[in-house]
Amino acid sequence: MTLSALIFDVDGTLAETEDLHRRAFNISFTAAGHEWFWDVPLYRELLKVTGGKERIRAFLDCFFNTTTLDSDGVAALHRAKSRTYERIIAREGLQLRPGVMALIDAARSSGLKLAVATTTNLPNVDALCQSVWRQPASEIFDVIAAGDEAPHKKPAPDVYNIALERLGLAPSECIAFEDSRNGVIAAKAAGLRVVVTPSQYSTGEDVAQADLLIDDLTKLDFEHLFRGQLKSATADLE
Ligand SMILES: [Mg+2]
Structure with a gap:
């Protein structure tokens, strides 16, 4: 089967963004007058819940008996967090994970389509692309499926199904790139083959x-990959 497109998760896959998200959450909590702090071990657990608003809600449900914030309050807090995240990236910059830039360049040169399927919202994807490429996400990726577009977030396959529909391609014509268990389950449920590069926060997940x-991704043999030969696509590093 000819390969036609690569579909990327964003957080943890394109870049190690998860700790920036954690910092942005904490800054936004303090700014809103909440005495909440998500340390690394807690955030590792909370990352099992995909989506920022869903993560805040899961935290509140776990640690507070009362309805501390209604859905409007959670949404407002999450918007503030997203703006904080964008400011952190604009100020500090962001680097892609090893091999990501080379793969994207090679895929584009080979005529493959590039897509994003992520539970993070579009402004966050734009912030990453502006930091790395000085261009909006729509200039880098042919198709973007992001945030609340999917009725059910990963591990549900919805966001991948949306990306496939917009690409106009069958799952067998695409390969997904993920860093986490939830992402792998989502991609497989959409019928995709998946390359996994565990990230700082997802290392050790099943x-x-x-x-x-x-x-x-420096371990990938792009030529094999682009021919759809995934099993032999591990680069010979001798
Ligand atoms: Mg991820």
Whole structure:
């Protein structure tokens, strides 16, 4: 089967963004007068819940008996967090994970389509693309499926199904790139093959469903990958 497109998760896959998200949450909590602090071990647990608003709600449901914030309050807090995240990236910059830039460049040169399927929202994807490429996400990716567009977030396959529909391609014509268990489950449920590069926060998760598990994308043989030969796409590093 000819490969036609690559579909990328964003957080943890394109870049190690998760700790920036954690910092943005904490800054926004303080600014809103909440004495909440998400340390690294807690955030690792909270990341099992995909979507920022859903993560705040899960935290409140777990640690508070009363309805501390209604859905409007959670949404407002999450908007403030997203603006904080964008400011952090604009100020500090962001680097792609090893091999990501090379893969995207090679895929584009080979005529493959590029897509994003993420639970993070579009402004966050734009912030990453502006930091790395000085261009909005729509200039880098042919298709973007992001945030609340999907009725059910990962591990549901919805966001991948939306990306496939917009690409006009069958799952067999695409390969997904993920860093986490929830992402792998979502991609597999959409019928995709998945390359997994565990990230700082997802290392150690059960990603047994992955078609290829590698430390980072520098370990990929792009020529094999672009021919759809995933099993032989591990670069010879001798
Ligand atoms: Mg991820």
